[in-house]
Amino acid sequence: MAGIHIEHVTKSYGQxxxxxxxxxxxxxxxxxxFVGPSGCGKSTxxxxxxxxxxxxxxxxxxxxxxxxDLAPGDRDIAMVFQNYALYPHLTVxxxxxxxxxxxxxxxxxxxxxxxxxxxxxxVEHLLDRRPKALSGGQRQRVALGRAIVREPQAFLMDExxxxxxxxxxxxxxxxxSALHKRLGVTTIYVTHDQIEAxxxxxxIVIMRDGVIQQxxxxxxxxxxxxxxxxxxxxxxxx
Ligand code: ADP
Ligand code: MG
Numbered sequence: 001m002a003g004i005h006i007e008h009v010t011k012s013y014g015q016x017x018x019x020x021x022x023x024x025x026x027x028x029x030x031x032x033x034f035v036g037p038s039g040c041g042k043s044t045x046x047x048x049x050x051x052x053x054x055x056x057x058x059x060x061x062x063x064x065x066x067x068x069d070l071a072p073g074d075r076d077i078a079m080v081f082q083n084y085a086l087y088p089h090l091t092v093x094x095x096x097x098x099x100x101x102x103x104x105x106x107x108x109x110x111x112x113x114x115x116x117x118x119x120x121x122x123v124e125h126l127l128d129r130r131p132k133a134l135s136g137g138q139r140q141r142v143a144l145g146r147a148i149v150r151e152p153q154a155f156l157m158d159e160x161x162x163x164x165x166x167x168x169x170x171x172x173x174x175x176x177s178a179l180h181k182r183l184g185v186t187t188i189y190v191t192h193d194q195i196e197a198x199x200x201x202x203x204i205v206i207m208r209d210g211v212i213q214q215x216x217x218x219x220x221x222x223x224x225x226x227x228x229x230x231x232x233x234x235x236x237x238x
Contacts, residue, residue, distance in 0.1 A: 002063025002153040002186055003028045004049065009058030011044055011210075018044050019210045022058070029184045031177075033197040035233065036207035042190045045207075046156045049188070050079045063153050078147035079156040082163055086131040092118075092142050093127040099150045117149040120179070137168045144179070154186040161196070173200060194234055198222070206230050 004026040011019040018041045026032050034042045047053040049060060051072035060068045067075045078099075086095045096117060097110040105113075118124040121141045131139055140160060147155060160176070161169045177200050180187055191197055197204050198218045206213040206221070206229075214226045225231035 003030075003061075004154055004186060004188070005059075005061040006045075006049070007059040007061070009045070009048060009055045009060070011041070011048060011053070012056045017210060019048075019055075022210070022212060024205060024212070024215065026186060026188065029186055031180050031187045031189065031200060031202045032205060033201035033203075034188060034190045034205045034207060035192060035194065035197045036213075037233075038192060040207045041210040042192075042207060043158055046079065046158050046188065046190055050077060050156055051075050052079075076152050077154040077156060078150055078152040079158070080143055080147050080160045082159040082161075086139060086142060086146075088131050091128050091130055092123065092134070095131070095142060096127075096146045096149050099146065103150075113149050113151075114145075117145045120148070120182070121145045121175075136164055137172060140164060140172060141175075144176070148179070148183065148185075152185065155188070157187065157189045159190055159192070161191075161193075176200070198234070204234075206233060 006022060006024045009019055009022040010017065022045060034045065036042055044053060048055045051067070051070060055068065059066060062075060062077060087098065090098070093114055096114045100110045100113065114127070115124065118127055121144060123138060123141050123145060126134060126138060126142070131142070134142065161172055164172060173196055189200060201218055203215060203217055204221050205215050208229055214221060214230045216224070221230065221234050225234060
């Protein structure tokens, strides 16, 4: 586990600046939710943290280590996307163990960790199936399992529930929160859904056009929004 420190990150694509002097300190074990309208830079910030995009300026530290120039595989963080691309030709067991295998973990150890993780997520009965024989919710759990089994220092989740129907979304949201309580891994969770943010976050970061509008607990955000945009977005009376 580890804190995440984002210092003065700016990101431009040509003339378009999509992140403007973005700074944020996330404590070890914290669950932080980024919210904001489509196009405000949420996914770009996660990709920079994961090493999938390079910041134009700024520094990223994870667990006290400057990772700004490290490749994705050297950062010890796991990312879960909305279209949780599982390998279609591999079983759930092999999908979940893939990252460990790449890292050279011994087969017996992979098997132990995959089984343990599958139990936590309630997918142990699905280990020998292939992704096409799973429901959307089951696939999402396997994608989570694939991230968790690596025991990363931090999780990044980009709208992981947006492909699920409303009922499953509520259920899986509660599962992710429970999982976070159990594992305590520092997490950044991106959504454009205010209710997800209000129910899951230790702290919410509200973004607009690449600029942080407010960083606060759900309660403070609701009671003391700093501007009209925040108030409107959170739906608070203030
Ligand atoms: P969000 O996840 O909040 O919806 P994004 O981070 O995906 O927003 O995008 C922020 C802005 O950056 C958008 O205007 C988007 O069009 C632009 N953008 C994202 N990726 C690229 C890219 N590779 N090249 C050019 N513009 C991009
Ligand atoms: Mg996005």
